[in-house]
Amino acid sequence: MLNEIKQVQQTALLLHSEEEVEQAIDNMATEINTMLGDRNPVLLCAMNGGLVTTGKLLTRLNFPLTVDAINASRYRDEIRGGEIKWLLKPATPLKDRTVLIVDDILDEGYTMEALFEFCQQQGASSIYTAVLIDKKLEQAKPISADFVGLEVEDHYLFGYGMDYKGYLRNAAGIYACKESS
Numbered sequence: 097m098l099n100e101i102k103q104v105q106q107t108a109l110l111l112h113s114e115e116e117v118e119q120a121i122d123n124m125a126t127e128i129n130t131m132l133g134d135r136n137p138v139l140l141c142a143m144n145g146g147l148v149t150t151g152k153l154l155t156r157l158n159f160p161l162t163v164d165a166i167n168a169s170r171y172r173d174e175i176r177g178g179e180i181k182w183l184l185k186p187a188t189p190l191k192d193r194t195v196l197i198v199d200d201i202l203d204e205g206y207t208m209e210a211l212f213e214f215c216q217q218q219g220a221s222s223i224y225t226a227v228l229i230d231k232k233l234e235q236a237k238p239i240s241a242d243f244v245g246l247e248v249e250d251h252y253l254f255g256y257g258m259d260y261k262g263y264l265r266n267a268a269g270i271y272a273c274k275e276s277s
């Protein structure tokens with residue numbers, strides 16, 4: 097397994113450097129500070145992929161907020177999406193709260209749609225969505241994100257929270273796996 101991971105890492109294409117991604121996160125934070133500064137939101141970190149983006153955003157946000165986690169996964173260790181499996185629901189009551197769901201990537205959009213619907217069912221008063229990456233696809237998505245860091249072509253990506261078979265989430269850049277489109 098580790099040989100495969102090293103091979104994927106070595107042959108991957110760097111699409112966005114660490115500097116570019118950090119700038120994109122700065123820009124997202126500026127927008128979120130403007131839009132949600134007086135809303136006392138709860139940030140929901142969409143685990144596991146949303147971990148890096150949530151952490152990087154958090155210290156750039158300059159207003160009162162609380163944080164919790166949510167996890168509905170549909171890829172697990174595959175590079176094609178399947179059925180949504182709920183792994184974690186937030187402990188924080190969402191009723192009458194403003195919610196900001198933070199994830200690494202909006203790909204086909206089914207994961208974010210499921211997270212959004214869950215927050216609606218819990219009675220959130222308003223729900224915003226933030227993703228580091230919005231993948232450009234030919235087909236329409238069931239949901240769009242309110243805050244987007246970067247738009248990226250259709251490859252299987254890793255880095256900044258995004259994994260390849262559970263690994264490479266810690267890569268400090270946005271990489272495309274070779275021959276993944």
Ligand SMILES: O=P(O)(O)OC[C@H]1O[C@H](OP(=O)(O)OP(=O)(O)O)[C@H](O)[C@@H]1O
Pocket residue numbers: 142143144145146168169170171172177199200201202203204205206207208258259
């Ligand atoms: O827009 P979609 O096509 O639904 O895909 C996006 C989702 O896929 C990844 O999650 P994954 O299920 O791989 O779990 P992970 O966060 O643990 O990596 C990613 O973190 C998003 O949540």
Ligand SMILES: Nc1nc2[nH]cnc2c(=O)[nH]1
Pocket residue numbers: 171201203204251252253254258259260
């Ligand atoms: N790591 C990773 N997870 C995803 N989930 C949906 N699309 C992707 C992708 O391109 N990379």
